[in-house]
Amino acid sequence: MYAELILALVKIALLVGGLMTAAAYFVLLERWIAAWVQDRRGPNRVGMPLTKIKLFGLGQPLADGLKFIFKEEYTPAHVNRGLFVLAPIMILASALAIFAVIPFGSAIPGQPIRGWLGDDSDRPIELIAAPGVNVALLYVFALSSIAVYGVILGGWASNNKYSFLGMLRSSAQLIAYEIPLGLGILGVVAASGSLELDRIINVQADTGVWFALAQPLGFVVFMIAAFAEAARLPFDLPEAEQELIGGYHTEYSGMKLLLFLVAEFLHMITASFLIVILFLGGWHFWGITGAGEAEVTWLSAILRIVVLMAKIFLVILFFMLVRWSWPRFRFDQLMNLAWKVMLPLGMVNLTAVAITVELEHTMGLSRWLSVAIGWTVCIAGWLAVAWAAPLAGDNRPRRELRPYGIDSQV
């Protein structure tokens, strides 16, 4: 009893500490990538505190954190004070709470550790803060929707037109993209038969076919929706520095701003975890990590953690490269993409997955045939969307109209 409690507390401490550190270092990585892509060198001066050791700038997160702590925390007079304080707390709390059900590895052999804690069972220790939650995906979704509240409250409470515009944009965007996000996940849930993230990884490890390979269309839809949910470029309309200064956190400064920024990075980390766990096999890699239900040894446990972290790092690297690769969508394009492209594609994927799963169960359809069906559906769906081209809008001025006509169009 106490052993379980202590284990849970240790896992929570590891998770929260690790996530905060990871977020800080991902800020550094983001600044490096930004600099390198722009042919600059990036932060490379701050090293060990109080020494002259530079360490490629690895001390930068510490300096950034100190800067934020010592900055004046200014609350403008025109804000709704209660909501203004509540918003960053809410967004960070929900971003952190999501990780309660997200596995950060497979499991480690439990015997020695449980022995110290006075527990004589030899069950392995699962690397999830709350193991065995069988509605984990629902929980993730519920909390990621609450994150929208943080944005909305922040924008509303700021009582500033830029914040308000950012808030409006983000509420529309995040709600619109939750639907394709859900449709992308539904395919995985249908194919694996579980909402539990551990089970989803185990299914992929046992079959050896990652869901990204089995349902490429679902992967694409989920990936794009995850970018939009994390409000990363090319979907960063809630912030859009060039248009809205800072969007919903324009009026924030000091620690409250830091909470918002950390929460944004946590959303990106969450999105990477979900992409990796749902579609890229989680901790599984062919030939080195073993099957899902196999007995865990220290070697396989550590290998699995390394594989999972490596995949997440690569996905985050992709997130950061994408930021500098493509321009931001216009708002109408964003909405068209959500409702006219992502939603139908998600539906098509779900239907295809449902049919293949049913055929696998009833008629013994071979797995490779269902993978082939998945790819065919992906290519066909994509071609159909390209042919219909719902995003190609003509917004040139109508030349045959008189000038007042053009004005009235605007």
Add this chain to the structure above:
Amino acid sequence: MQPNDPAIRWAEEPKLGLAGKMYLPLFFQGLTTTARHLVSPKVTVSYPDQEPQIDNPLIYRGVHRLNKDEQGRVKCVACFLCATACPAHCIDIVGVESPWPDREKYPESFTIDELRCIYCGMCEEACPVDAIELTSLYNLTGRSREEMVFDKEKLLSVYDETKDKEPMRSLPIAAPRPE
């Protein structure tokens, strides 16, 4: 201006092919561009560790110097053209009668406030005898405002310091031209 004005040239958007509508060319173009720049050589100069390369010191506008002629005398003839041209009013000259037969006046004192100076190079252009020039010394620092007001001796010492690296823009006036 009306939309049917003949002066307006209407450019048509290029039609997207099927590949373009599938976003694939854009996708790969964007990623390859960023990936290429990710590993390409960086343009930043890590200043204190690495000195910047000044392409052409002759046209760089750094600290001023007062040139000397071949006899080691200050070339300035105290004509005040640089002080007049200076938009920041940072040049202060006291001209007195020259002890030498080849000119009427010379500067008894010549001070430039390097903190007021905006390094525009107008003094250099105004000078009829190429006495004042801007060198390529860019890392000028000092511990007080007084120290940053350069007097004639300091400006002449800048010339001594830089004359080997940066020749004068014009050659010293040679012997009188044959009549």
